[in-house]
Structures are given as C-alpha cells and as structure tokens.
Amino acid sequence: MKLRDTARFSTICIHAGQVPDPSTGAIITPIYQTSTYVQEALGQHKGYEYARTQNPTRSALEGNLAALEGGRAAFAFASGLAATGAVMTLLEAGDHVVVTDNTYGGTYRLFERVLRRAQLDFTYVDTSNVEAVRAAIRPTTKMLFIETPTNPTLRLTDLQAVSAVGREHRLAVVVDNTFASPYGQRPLDLGADLVLHSTTKFLNGHSDSIGGVVVGVRDEHVEWLKFVQNAEGAILGPMDAWLVLRGTKTLPVRMERHNVNAQGVAEFLAAHPKVSRVHYPGLPSHPQHALAARQMRGFGGIVSFELGSLERARVFLNHVRLAALAESLGGVETLISHPATMTHASVPPERRQAIGLTDDMVRISVGLEDLEDLLEDLGQALDHI
Numbered sequence: 163m164k165l166r167d168t169a170r171f172s173t174i175c176i177h178a179g180q181v182p183d184p185s186t187g188a189i190i191t192p193i194y195q196t197s198t199y200v201q202e203a204l205g206q207h208k209g210y211e212y213a214r215t216q217n218p219t220r221s222a223l224e225g226n227l228a229a230l231e232g233g234r235a236a237f238a239f240a241s242g243l244a245a246t247g248a249v250m251t252l253l254e255a256g257d258h259v260v261v262t263d264n265t266y267g268g269t270y271r272l273f274e275r276v277l278r279r280a281q282l283d284f285t286y287v288d289t290s291n292v293e294a295v296r297a298a299i300r301p302t303t304k305m306l307f308i309e310t311p312t313n314p315t316l317r318l319t320d321l322q323a324v325s326a327v328g329r330e331h332r333l334a335v336v337v338d339n340t341f342a343s344p345y346g347q348r349p350l351d352l353g354a355d356l357v358l359h360s361t362t363k364f365l366n367g368h369s370d371s372i373g374g375v376v377v378g379v380r381d382e383h384v385e386w387l388k389f390v391q392n393a394e395g396a397i398l399g400p401m402d403a404w405l406v407l408r409g410t411k412t413l414p415v416r417m418e419r420h421n422v423n424a425q426g427v428a429e430f431l432a433a434h435p436k437v438s439r440v441h442y443p444g445l446p447s448h449p450q451h452a453l454a455a456r457q458m459r460g461f462g463g464i465v466s467f468e469l470g471s472l473e474r475a476r477v478f479l480n481h482v483r484l485a486a487l488a489e490s491l492g493g494v495e496t497l498i499s500h501p502a503t504m505t506h507a508s509v510p511p512e513r514r515q516a517i518g519l520t521d522d523m524v525r526i527s528v529g530l531e532d533l534e535d536l537l538e539d540l541g542q543a544l545d546h547i
Contacts, residue, residue, distance in 0.1 A: 171230075171345065172414045179225025180407070191222045193404045215392045219400040223407050224375070227365070230344040230410065231357050233377035235384045237391045238398035238406075242340065242360025243268050245374030248390050249336055249356060252383065255281035258302040262289040262319065264312035264517040266338070267506035275508075289319040290450060296327055303331065308354075309338040310347075311454075314466045314501045314525040315518050316441040318450040321457060325353025334383070340364070340492075345417040346458045355380055361398075361406045363492030364463070367416050371405040373398045416494065416530065420463030423536065424528040428465045430537050436474075436544050438522075441466040464491060465526045466501075472521040474547050475500060479524065481546040484531065484539035491527030496536060498526050 165177055180191050194217055199210040210216045220238050228236035239245040246269055253259070261273065263286040273284045287294045289308055306328050310319040321337065328335035336356045337349035343364040349357050359365055361373035375398075378384045391397060398406075421444075428442035440447075443454035444461030454461055469475045479487055485498040489505055499505060502514055502521045509519070528536065 165229075174229045175226075175413050176411050178229035179222045179227075191219055191404065191407055193400050194218045195400050213400075214395050214397055217397075217400050217403070219407070220398055220403040223398070223403040223410075226407060226410055227344075227359075227361075227375050228377055230413075231339070231377040232348055232350050233357065234379050234381075235388070236375050236377045237387045238361070238403060239374040239376070239391070240396045240398055241372050242358070242362060242374035243272055244396040245358045245360075245376045246272060246338075248387060248394065248396070249358060249376055250277055250282065251390050251394075252334060252386060253282055253304055256283075256302060257304040258283040258285065258300050259305045259307050260284075260289075260295055260298045260303060261286050261307045262309040262312060263287055264315050264317060264519065265307070265309045266313045266340075267501075267508045269307075269309070269338070270506075271508040288317070289324060290317050292320060292323045292327060295324055299327075299331055299333070303333060305334045305336060307336045307338075308349075309341075311341045311443060311462060311464070313341060313505065314441075314464070314523060316341075316443055316448075316462075316464065316466055318443060318453050318457070320453055321347075321349050321352040321354060325349075328355070329353065341464055342458055342462055343413065343417055343492075345413050346421075346460050346462055350377070350379055352457070356383060361402075362490060364417065364420070365409055365413065365492075366406045367409040367412065367492060367494060368405070369490065369493035369495065369497075371402045371409075373402050373406055417460060417463070419530045420528060421460035423530065423533050424463045424465050424526075425461065426533045427526060427528050427536060427540065430540065431465065431467045434541075434544060436469065436547050437467050438470050439468040463528050465528060466523055467526075468520055469522045469524060469547065472502075475522045475524055477547050478543050481543040482539055483542070484535060485526065485543075491525075493527065494530045496526065496529035496531060498524065501525050 201207040224236040287298045335354045337354045340360045357377045425444045431437045432440045442465045485496040
C-alpha cells in the first residue's frame with residue numbers, strides 16, 4: 163500500500179515503510195533473521211547482499227522513522243549513543259561543537275572521554291539562551307548539538323531561533339529528540355539538519371529493545387551516514403528493528419496518555435508540601451511554558467522534581483511500590499530514577515550543580531497506568547519523608 167503524500171501522523175506511524183510481505187501477504191513486516199542472502203548468479207541479487215549492509219526489517223523501520231520525522235532518510239544503529247557517535251563522524255580533528263549544557267550523561271561521557279581523544283572540541287552552554295549559543299561560536303565551530311527538552315532538568319531550546327543561527331554560520335544543527343518523540347516535536351520542520359533518538363525510549367515504548375536512529379535531510383549527510391553505518395557496523399539487529407516498528411504503530415495513542423498522566427503527576431507534585439520544586443514544561447510556572455506550548459504537541463512524559471536533600475530523595479525512592487526504580491524511560495510502565503547517581507553519574511559533581519542537576523532531584527518517566535494509582539503510590543512514598 164502506498165501512502166498519500168498528505169497522510170497524517172497516526173496513519174504514517176502505522177503504515178510508512180511497510181508493505182504486506184510479498185511471499186505470504188503477512189501484514190506485519192517479518193523478522194528477517196539472516197546474516198546473508200543467496201545470489202541468483204554472479205553479480206545478480208535482489209537488492210540484499212549482506213545483513214550488515216542491508217536488512218529488510220531494518221529498512222522498513224528506517225523508512226518509517228524517516229517519514230515520522232519528515233526526513234529524507236533514516237539510519238538505525240545499535241543504541242542511541244552509537245547513533246550519536248555516527249553523527250560525530252561528520253567532523254574532523256580540530257572541529258568545535260557547541261552543546262546543550264544539560265545534555266544526557268552518556269553523551270557527555272562520549273564527548274569528553276572518547277571524542278576529545280580524537281581532537282574534537284566541545285563547549286557546553288545553556289542553549290535556551292540563543293545569544294549564549296551565538297557567543298560560543300568560533301571559527302572552528304562546525305556543529306550545534308541540541309537536546310530539548312533536556313535530561314533531566316527539562317529546559318527547552320527554541321529550535322527555530324537556534325537553527326537560524328546555525329544557517330547564518332553554516333553549521334550542522336543536530337537535535338536529540340528522544341524526550342519529545344516525533345509525536346511531540348519535529349525539529350526538521352523547525353530548521354534542524356539532523357535528528358537523533360534513542361529508539362529504546364518512546365519510539366519503542368515497551369522497555370524491551372535497545373537502539374538508536376539518525377534522520378537527515380541534506381544529501382551530504384545522508385550519503386555519509388549510509389557509508390558510516392555499513393563501514394562501522396554498529397547496526398540495529400532485525401529483532402530490535404521489529405520491536406521498534408511494533409512500538410511506532412501505537413506512538414500517538416501512547417504519547418497522548420503519557421502527556422495526560424505526566425501533567426497530572428506534575429500538578430500533584432507541585433501542590434505537595436514535601437516537594438520543593440517541579441520541572442515540567444506543562445506547568446505555567448515553567449520558565450519556557452509558552453515556548454513548549456508553541457514548539458511541542460503536548461508536554462511530554464517526563465517529570466523531574468526536587469525534595470530538599472539526598473536523604474529525602476533516598477527515602478522516597480526506597481518506598482515507591484508501583485513505580486519501578488530503574489534507569490531508562492519512555493516505556494508503558496512508570497520508571498523512577500535518581501539522575502545524580504544513575505543516568506548522570508558520569509558527569510562531575512561540580513558540573514551537575516552548575517546545570518541545576520541537584521542531588522535531591524528525582525526523575526519520573528510517567529507510564530500509562532491509571533493516574534489515580536500513580537498518585538496514590540507517589541503520595542504514600544512522600545508520606546515516609
């Protein structure tokens with residue numbers, strides 16, 4: 163079935179990149195669990211030679227994700243960090259990157275502990291301040307690497323404004339869109355050049371796959387990433403590709419529920435006397451609430467809040483029952499974590515403090531359970547403080 167060019171988002175989620183299996187008519191893309199493909203004769207094949215280079219299940223997912231983000235092509239990798247690493251191969255020794263200061267801890271570790279060894283240079287700034295971005299640009303700057311909303315302080319960057327700065331200085335604008343998902347935000351429509359995701363999170367949505375993807379629009383980026391995906395070989399396997407394809411079919415309905423539940427959790431926490439501060443773009447108290455309303459569809463499924471001390475956070479985390487204390491996010495079940503010792507443990511303590519990632523901060527990936535049950539669980543855990 164061929165999609166109309168005017169197909170809307172939910173239709174694209176279900177159908178883009180996928181056709182019924184030609185040999186059986188199966189409506190779901192098969193898991194092509196093979197390492198190689200038999201050739202009809204020397205130099206004659208059906209478009210598939212070796213599974214690192216091409217796999218029909220992965221190709222279906224890449225077509226699906228390219229359509230969801232409005233890009234020309236997508237490339238699926240073994241993890242979100244593998245996708246980030248592939249994007250950074252667009253750079254050469256001596257190049258400089260301006261990065262959102264509150265970027266994911268794994269991204270920070272990759273940049274600081276690995277890529278600096280390859281003589282890449284990074285400057286971390288509050289990219290919610292467009293003038294700070296402009297001031298950080300040097301003659302050697304080649305890329306703006308933006309995360310919005312940020313993990314875990316949920317600060318936003320005005321993607322149209324920052325993309326305009328990128329165009330002005332001929333810089334590649336890369337956006338990590340993991341927290342918003344393509345349902346909540348489409349950076350390419352706002353001027354970005356490349357979008358990446360940890361598909362592990364909202365795209366998969368079921369906490370049973372690790373993966374990453376990069377979506378591009380510019381010919382030179384697409385051609386290079388296609389080459390790098392094959393040359394480095396950090397590909398997404400067919401089973402994981404199939405799991406993410408299953409996930410994107412329900413992305414709109416899941417994100418709608420994530421948005422509703424997270425709003426309810428944020429409002430509950432904001433009114434609770436034992437909570438000192440709540441970070442959620444859907445609250446009018448959020449400093450970029452107006453930008454979120456303009457730039458995003460819904461405010462996302464992640465809520466962060468502060469409890470006043472590490473010990474208070476520890477007591478709370480040790481007493482949740484329904485919410486699961488675990489890293490990761492974006493699944494149907496509610497996950498709760500302590501960023502300072504879990505997702506951002508690789509970030510030095512002084513840097514965490516500078517970007518507002520305090521030791522008393524708790525992050526909730528709000529799932530799809532009944533909201534009343536979630537609030538009861540959070541309330542009883544807060545009662546132990």
